[in-house]
Every structure is written in structure tokens, then in C-alpha cells.
Amino acid sequence: MVEDSPTLAMNARTQEMVRQGIDIISFTVGEPDFNTPAHIGQAGIAAIKEGFTRYTAAAGIPQLRQAVVEKLARDHGLSYNMNQVVISTGAKQALANALQALADDGDEVIIPAPYWVSYGELVKLAGATPVIVDTREEDDFKITPQQLEENITENTVALLLNNPNNPTGTVYGKEDLQGLAEVLREHPQVYVISDDVYEKLIYDGEEFFTMAQLDEEMKHRTVVINGVSKSYAMTGWRLGYAAADLEIAQAMGKIQSHITSGTSSISQKAALAALKGDQQPMLAMVEEFVRRRDYMYPAIKEIPGLSCIYPRGAFYIFTNISSYFGRTIKGKKITGSLSFAEALLTEGKVSAVPGIAFGADNYIRFSYATSLENIKEGVRRLADFLAQAK
Numbered sequence: 001m002v003e004d005s006p007t008l009a010m011n012a013r014t015q016e017m018v019r020q021g022i023d024i025i026s027f028t029v030g031e032p033d034f035n036t037p038a039h040i041g042q043a044g045i046a047a048i049k050e051g052f053t054r055y056t057a058a059a060g061i062p063q064l065r066q067a068v069v070e071k072l073a074r075d076h077g078l079s080y081n082m083n084q085v086v087i088s089t090g091a092k093q094a095l096a097n098a099l100q101a102l103a104d105d106g107d108e109v110i111i112p113a114p115y116w117v118s119y120g121e122l123v124k125l126a127g128a129t130p131v132i133v134d135t136r137e138e139d140d141f142k143i144t145p146q147q148l149e150e151n152i153t154e155n156t157v158a159l160l161l162n163n164p165n166n167p168t169g170t171v172y173g174k175e176d177l178q179g180l181a182e183v184l185r186e187h188p189q190v191y192v193i194s195d196d197v198y199e200k201l202i203y204d205g206e207e208f209f210t211m212a213q214l215d216e217e218m219k220h221r222t223v224v225i226n227g228v229s230k231s232y233a234m235t236g237w238r239l240g241y242a243a244a245d246l247e248i249a250q251a252m253g254k255i256q257s258h259i260t261s262g263t264s265s266i267s268q269k270a271a272l273a274a275l276k277g278d279q280q281p282m283l284a285m286v287e288e289f290v291r292r293r294d295y296m297y298p299a300i301k302e303i304p305g306l307s308c309i310y311p312r313g314a315f316y317i318f319t320n321i322s323s324y325f326g327r328t329i330k331g332k333k334i335t336g337s338l339s340f341a342e343a344l345l346t347e348g349k350v351s352a353v354p355g356i357a358f359g360a361d362n363y364i365r366f367s368y369a370t371s372l373e374n375i376k377e378g379v380r381r382l383a384d385f386l387a388q389a390k
């Protein structure tokens with residue numbers, strides 16, 4: 001059965017408390033807290049004014065598909081043609097299309113945990129079975145080649161990889177991907193669905209690398225998923241894209257044509273401005289995320305009983321809270337990430353997403369897609385809250 005997100009109840013509770021006028025610092029946010037850069041918004045407005053408001057080709061307007069081709073060549077040295085690109089209603093629909101195209105009843109898709117909340121459910125919607133592989137904090141939450149090998153069966157059709165990672169902030173570098181590719185070469189039936197949606201949110205001079213860049217074979221076997229939501233603060237525009245071998249891209253396009261007829265014409269014009277226009281606002285946003293992380297990461301690590309890996313991408317700090325399990329804070333017994341998150345919300349006035357939502361109950365996800373001022377106050381509240389643990 002397809003499940004509701006376990007975070008929905010928590011979010012509803014947070015909203016209710018905010019409505020009651022209670023001052024909550026929210027670290028739950030899964031999207032940039034910046035406005036879409038002005039030149040991108042203007043392109044959307046121009047599209048409306050020009051009457052560019054009708055159905056487009058289901059796989060997207062040619063100019064945008066061509067802009068994606070150019071982006072993939074410019075940023076990653078990847079060579080595709082326009083017919084291999086499908087524009088979708090967010091990276092989420094691109095993921096859904098890819099899974100519908102590649103997976104069927106009885107098939108298995110490997111998902112490293114902690115994972116983004118929708119992966120397992122999207123696999124189930126395609127009729128296939130998610131095979132969850134728990135990564136380890138000491139491995140920086142990266143699936144190892146050995147773990148991959150141990151979990152491939154004759155039914156495996158894909159590995160679903162998210163890099164940089166939500167919720168851990170880990171980044172797979174070229175060598176990590178090479179290690180995984182060596183295993184995959186022995187299993188030619190396994191594709192890689194590479195969710196690169198946080199690609200631009202990568203820090204400390206680290207170079208982003210996607211599996212398709214390794215060599216021609218891995219390029220054929222990889223479906224590249226990306227979009228403008230996170231990179232350009234465009235979550236509400238609902239625009240993502242995929243690039244893949246022609247046969248897969250065509251299958252994805254057909255599926256999409258029957259489900260949504262493609263994404264909004266207006267958003268496509270705005271995305272064109274995002275990909276081809278001034279990149280400075282995006283770079284300024286990335287700088288601000290670094291400033292926030294540089295404050296929040298050491299501040300959280302200083303709090304007794306908490307640990308976290310150094311997040312090198314995305315905008316999350318995935319924090320190990322398990323040393324508080326079995327203890328009581330302000331009268332609330334802490335038994336797992338849900339009870340921790342609930343107590344932190346009601347008693348500490350801070351909201352965050354319990355790790356159980358990502359398949360890792362020993363953790364909680366703090367997002368730094370909020371102002372530095374909020375981060376300072378929220379971390380102060382977190383420390384005060386935990387100082388009362390008995």
C-alpha cells in the first residue's frame with residue numbers, strides 16, 4: 001500500500017500552533033526561503049502577456065529542451081540531443097516517469113537509506129518493490145560498493161541515487177561513483193536513476209559529478225534527473241527535467257503525455273530564463289546557504305549528545321539524537337525520532353522532521369533554508385530543551 005508521509009501530522013500540528021499565535025522556529029523547510037530571481041519571474045510574466053498560455057508539446061518546448069541539452073554539455077560535458085530530454089512537472093514527475101518506464105511488477109529498485117520520503121512510494125506506484133539499504137553514518141551515509149553488490153538480485157532494475165543528498169547533505173564524488181559503477185558493470189540489467197536536483201547546492205569547492213559522466217556505458221545506463229526547484233528557488237513553478245537514452249526518454253514522454261500533458265507553458269519560459277540567464281542570483285543564494293551551514297553545523301555539534309556528519313551539499317543537517325532515547329525531557333519520554341520531534345515542538349518550540357520519515361529513526365533533519373537569525377534562535381532553543389533531559 002502507498003503510505004502517507006509520517007511527517008504530515010507533525011506539519012499539521014506545527015501549522016496549528018503557528019495559527020494559535022505560538023512562536024515556532026521551523027527547521028522543517030524543504031525548499032529555498034528565497035524568492036525566485038526577478039529576471040526569471042519577469043520571463044513568466046512576459047509569457048502570460050504574450051499569450052504563451054496554451055498546451056505545449058508534452059515533452060516540453062523545443063527551446064527549453066535545447067537549453068537543457070546545452071546545460072548538460074556545459075556543466076557536465078554530457079552530450080544529448082533534444083529528443084532525449086523530457087521536461088516535467090518538477091523533478092518529482094521526472095522521477096515518477098523514469099520509474100514507470102523502467103520498473104514493473106516483481107522488479108526491485110535499490111534505495112539507499114536515509115532516502116527522500118517519496119522514493120519508496122514512487123517505486124510502489126510503479127508496481128515494483130523498494131529494496132532499502134541502510135547506509136552508515138561512518139560511511140558518510142553513502143552506499144558502499146559491497147552493500148550494492150549484496151543487494152542486487154536478478155529482479156533489480158535500478159539504483160536510485162540522490163546526490164547531493166536529502167536528508168544527509170552527503171555528496172558522492174567521482175571516486176565513490178566509480179566504485180559503484182564497477183559493481184554495476186557486472187549487472188548490465190541495472191539502471192541508475194540519478195536525482196541531481198541539489199546539484200548547484202554543493203559547497204567548499206567540491207565538484208559535482210553525476211554517474212552519466214563516468215563513461216559511455218554508464219551514460220547509457222543512467223537517467224539524469226534534475227530541475228530548477230532547488231537551484232533557482234522555483235519550487236512552486238513545478239519544473240524538472242530528465243535526460244536519458246532515446247528509448248527511455250520516449251517512453252517517459254509517452255507516459256507523461258497521458259498523465260499531465262506536460263508542465264505549464266509559463267513555467268517553461270521562466271525555466272528557460274533560469275538556465276540561460278544571469279546565474280549571479282543563484283550563486284548569491286549558494287553563498288548564503290554556506291554562511292548558514294557554517295554557523296549551524298558547529299553550533300549543533302557543540303550541544304552535548306548530538307552528532308552529525310559535515311554536510312557538503314543541499315541544506316540539511318541530519319543529526320543523530322539517539323543518545324537521548326530512553327530519557328525524559330520536560331516530562332516527555334523520548335523513545336524515537338517521532339517522540340523527540342514532538343517534544344521538541346511542544347516543549348522547545350522548534351520544529352524539525354523526524355528521521356523515521358527518511359528511514360532512519362536515530363536522527364532528526366534540521367533544514368537551514370531559513371534566516372541566520374532564526375537559526376541562531378532555534379539552535380539556542382534546542383540547546384535549552386536538551387539541557388533539561390533527565
Ligand SMILES: Cc1ncc(COP(=O)(O)O)c(C=O)c1O
Nearest residue numbers: 090091092116166197227229240
Ligand atoms: C531529493 C529530492 N528529489 C526531488 C525533489 C522534488 O523536486 P521538485 O520540486 O522539482 O519536484 C525533492 C524535493 O524536495 C528532493 O528533496
